[in-house]
Amino acid sequence: MGAESNEVSGADTPAPPAAAREAGRPPAAVGRGAPSAEAADAAGRAEPEAPGGHPASRRPPAVTRDTARPEGGGRAAPGDAPAPVRQWPLLTVLGMTGAGLVVVGTDAFADAFRIGTLLIGVALLTGAVLRRVLGPVGMLAVRSRFTDMITYGVLGAAIVLLALVAQPDPWLDIPILEDAVQFTVR
Structure with a gap:
């Protein structure tokens, strides 16, 4: 009766984070009551995920992880030289x-x-x-x-x-x- 009464009264139980990802909402947006307009908007803009877990878009990632070495930036002599x-x-x-x-x-x-x-x-x-x-x-x-x-x-x-x-x-x-x-x- 406890779970049924929550559904009848309109109060949602907190969903696990996995359910939030499947629903396209950030985990913070999952909670009691209906999601806010901002969370619903974010859910509508969510990008589908590629098999590797990265968004399936052509945009580069927001954080640069490595800087390319300049062309010709290697050592001018062997590594064992002073x-x-x-x-x-x-x-x-x-x-x-x-x-x-x-x-x-x-x-x-x-x-x-x-x-x-x-x-x-x-x-x-x-x-x-x-x-x-x-x-x-x-x-x-x-x-x-x-x-x-x-x-x-x-x-x-x-x-x-x-x-x-x-x-x-x-x-x-x-x-x-x-x-x-x-x-x-x-």
């Missing part, structure tokens, strides 16, 4: 950049700023060439090969160009730049 040898492409670019910064920072001679800046730009261009020519480049690989080559190449070329046209006495004379500067300074 760490500096394994990362020689990155250390080459960093060494050239560091040398350029030292030249600029010490300002030991008249064109130290221009020479040091050129060295930094050439280091980035070297990184672009290494990224193109070598397969595994270690930690020099940040993104895809194409993206790394374009990024290193454009930044390196821009730094070299700026070093060549720097004032006073630029090594490269581009007339349109002089006109643009005179137009903006007026």
Whole structure:
């Protein structure tokens, strides 16, 4: 009589969580009385489950579980080699950049700023060439090969160009730049 009286009076007994999944409702929505409008709406939007227990949709999962390694992101030397040898492409670019910064920072001679800046730009261009020519480049690989080559190449070329046209006495004379500067300074 107890179970029959609950059905007659309209009060539902709590359903087990398995019944909630089959009904398409979250377990929290199962309880006494009729489900709320939000729970009914969620039940209507529930996606069917694939055999593996995952929703049968084409959307990627909400949580990223792993990050793909960049193309060419493997070691540049065998694993038993010491760490500096394994990362020689990155250390080459960093060494050239560091040398350029030292030249600029010490300002030991008249064109130290221009020479040091050129060295930094050439280091980035070297990184672009290494990224193109070598397969595994270690930690020099940040993104895809194409993206790394374009990024290193454009930044390196821009730094070299700026070093060549720097004032006073630029090594490269581009007339349109002089006109643009005179137009903006007026």
